[in-house]
Amino acid sequence: EAQVTQNPRYLITVTGKKLTVTCSQNMNHEYMSWYRQDPGLGLRQIYYSMNVEVTDKGDVPEGYKVSRKEKRNFPLILESPSPNQTSLYFCASSWQGVENTQYFGPGTRLTVL
């Protein structure tokens, strides 16, 4: 089954404790992206990757890191999480760039205390 998966789905952590949210797709998509969703703000793009080893900042990259060592995986790293990073996070992938259907993962609800 073609899909985008994320883990964990729910996470409660404390300020400053490094964490990684994994994202994996099995559709051989070149493009992957991370978004955060906050009430009243819609979806805001954090980072995106056009292909393996090629990443770039979205609109809200501060406090986040990403890597794309393999085509199927695009982990999101919070090296020192802060309460303002409490949010719902979505990973998405598409065949090439954003001018194609983006397929979203199920989301990761992160709470930073």
Next chain:
Amino acid sequence: GENVEQHPSTLSVQEGDSAVIKCTYSDSASNYFPWYKQELGKRPQLIIDIRSNVGEKKDQRIAVTLNKTAKHFSLHITETQPEDSAVYFCAATPTGGFKTIFGAGTRLFVKA
């Protein structure tokens, strides 16, 4: 920076009525405009999209119109049904083609 404004933030209609959601964008070079539907507790899913060389696109009860001169585009849902109740997001792709700017979303309620 690039911006997409979406209105209204909440829309309530009676089953069978039409619903219209409007968006404006700031980057005149934007050329791809998708619409996503997000049901409660679920992930966003693409329902329709339009490219800048097309003025209107229709898929059954859903249609999207684009006015490039005015930099706005709209989603039209006819004969609404309770299962249309969800949050709808518009989006635009600014110059370059690798970023997506989303609107803040419209929560649509369809009353049976």
